[in-house]
Amino acid sequence: MKDIIFILPNENLEGVNKATQAPSLGVAYLTAALLKHGLSCRVVDMAIEKLGIMDALNIIDKDDPSVVGISANLFTGRSAISLSKEIRTKFGNRHTIVFGGAFPTSSPQKFLVEGQADAVVLGEGEETLLELMRNFKEKAAGAL
Secondary structure (H helix, E strand, O other): OOOEEEEEOOOOOOOOOHHHOOOOHHHHHHHHHHHHOOOOEEEEEOOOOOOOHHHHHHHHHHHOOOEEEEEOOOOOHHHHHHHHHHHHHHHOOOOEEEEEOHHHHHOHHHHHHOOOOOEEOOOOOHHHHHHHHHHHHHHHHHHO
């Protein structure tokens, strides 16, 4: 079981130059910060790995993370919200959903309501996400 799976949705846009796709540096920073503090992470880039929503749901089901972190920008926002809704439909509240990235930072309420998120990290997230992860772990430990 992973502590967190970061998912970068596929934008599924016509006319996007696929040669310009690159791994997310922001998610790499977040992963490094969490690994440094002993948390286990996995990154799933749906565009680079050519995955659909069902593939992402299967990965979540198999890895059973405590938290699913979804990074979104203006191009991937709609796909990110669709993915989050599918996660809620399939798993209910089994996983904590956290959004981050440029679009959720500029419209947090949209992602909390439409995306059914438990939290939205605004701006640079290394310290904030680490604090959230610690709080989620403490809450889970207290529930046992």
